[in-house]
Amino acid sequence: MAGLVELSDLVVRFHARTGLFRTVAIHAVDGVSLTIEAGETVALVGESGSGKTTLGRASLRLVRPASGSVRFDGRDITDAPERELKGFRRQAQAIFQDPYSSLNPYHTVREAVEEPLAVHGIGTAAERTDRARKALEDVQLRPADVFLPMYPHLLSGGQRQRVGIARALVLEPRYVVADEPVSMIDASSRAELLYLLRDLQATYGIAFLYVTHDIASARHFAGRIAVMYLGSIVEIGTPEAVVERPLHPYTKALIDAVPEPDPANRLRERPVVPGEVPSAADPPAGCPFHPRCPRFMAGRCELQRPTLREVEPGHYAACYLYEDET
Numbered sequence: 001m002a003g004l005v006e007l008s009d010l011v012v013r014f015h016a017r018t019g020l021f022r023t024v025a026i027h028a029v030d031g032v033s034l035t036i037e038a039g040e041t042v043a044l045v046g047e048s049g050s051g052k053t054t055l056g057r058a059s060l061r062l063v064r065p066a067s068g069s070v071r072f073d074g075r076d077i078t079d080a081p082e083r084e085l086k087g088f089r090r091q092a093q094a095i096f097q098d099p100y101s102s103l104n105p106y107h108t109v110r111e112a113v114e115e116p117l118a119v120h121g122i123g124t125a126a127e128r129t130d131r132a133r134k135a136l137e138d139v140q141l142r143p144a145d146v147f148l149p150m151y152p153h154l155l156s157g158g159q160r161q162r163v164g165i166a167r168a169l170v171l172e173p174r175y176v177v178a179d180e181p182v183s184m185i186d187a188s189s190r191a192e193l194l195y196l197l198r199d200l201q202a203t204y205g206i207a208f209l210y211v212t213h214d215i216a217s218a219r220h221f222a223g224r225i226a227v228m229y230l231g232s233i234v235e236i237g238t239p240e241a242v243v244e245r246p247l248h249p250y251t252k253a254l255i256d257a258v259p260e261p262d263p264a265n266r267l268r269e270r271p272v273v274p275g276e277v278p279s280a281a282d283p284p285a286g287c288p289f290h291p292r293c294p295r296f297m298a299g300r301c302e303l304q305r306p307t308l309r310e311v312e313p314g315h316y317a318a319c320y321l322y323e324d325e326t
């Protein structure tokens, strides 16, 4: 079966100015292939700067890839002009990290949640309000009629994020990218919001790309975990496989860096591996992780980039340690 979202060999570069006449290319996404099936949740984990947000945005065609392709529901949309993306824009939505900046302070909750419907010309005014009401109830802002006339400043961070989720779901999308949806919510509300997202995802059969720093929360939320490092996916598999039998030295480091069972602390960002912070402006040759890798093999890892290999069924790693085992 073909996936709903199919990314192949995706490359995204940014050009950052370093001087008056000089720019450097930032290899934010450096050759990623990833398929997300209808109704599936894939968690994308990795350190800051590894390219998670950029990959999510490229999958929504919010940034144009330099090469590779983005397919949605069998259709190649890599270079489709905006006017041909209307149907896609309706079916693919985003939930953003920051519930404070993602809502217009001058719009009521009703306006915020009805807006996507109005943009897509869906329903009459009365129908739009009905759908907004239902979306608010879905995200447990109940009774909806109390929340509809409210302005964002009256809402807590968690409630604002629920409005953001309602806004994304009101179009009944088939694919949603949730980029660190709880990292700016106060700790006591995070787990509840994640469970809400998981329930909505399951109820409506939405394919989810859940972007997070936190491999532990990914475990309870995702059908598969993809670990990203410096623009590449270095490991992918079920949560049990990736968390209990991590293959890639980077994944192992990522898991060891989360000793904290308290979910309130767990979600906080922490440095993963000691050593120099990698730069996407100057990615190393060979395996992107080799300069920091405790299992570095000279004469091999620095020469050519390893590709993802299926080490056990459904569990892939891009590492020369497993080169001869398949």
Ligand SMILES: Nc1ncnc2c1ncn2[C@@H]1O[C@H](COP(=O)(O)OP(=O)(O)OP(=O)(O)O)[C@@H](O)[C@H]1O
Residues within 6 Å of the ligand: 014, 015, 016, 026, 027, 028, 046, 047, 048, 049, 050, 051, 052, 053, 054, 055, 213, 279, 280, 281
């Ligand atoms: N608009 C941009 N212009 C220039 N460089 C960018 C831009 N957006 C991202 N980058 C760079 O691309 C790389 C990947 O960034 P990205 O935001 O995708 O990482 P991330 O994994 O989402 O990080 P974080 O966990 O901090 O959100 C980084 O080196 C970042 O500095």
Ligand SMILES: [Mg+2]
Residues within 6 Å of the ligand: 052, 053, 054, 179
């Ligand atoms: Mg990000």
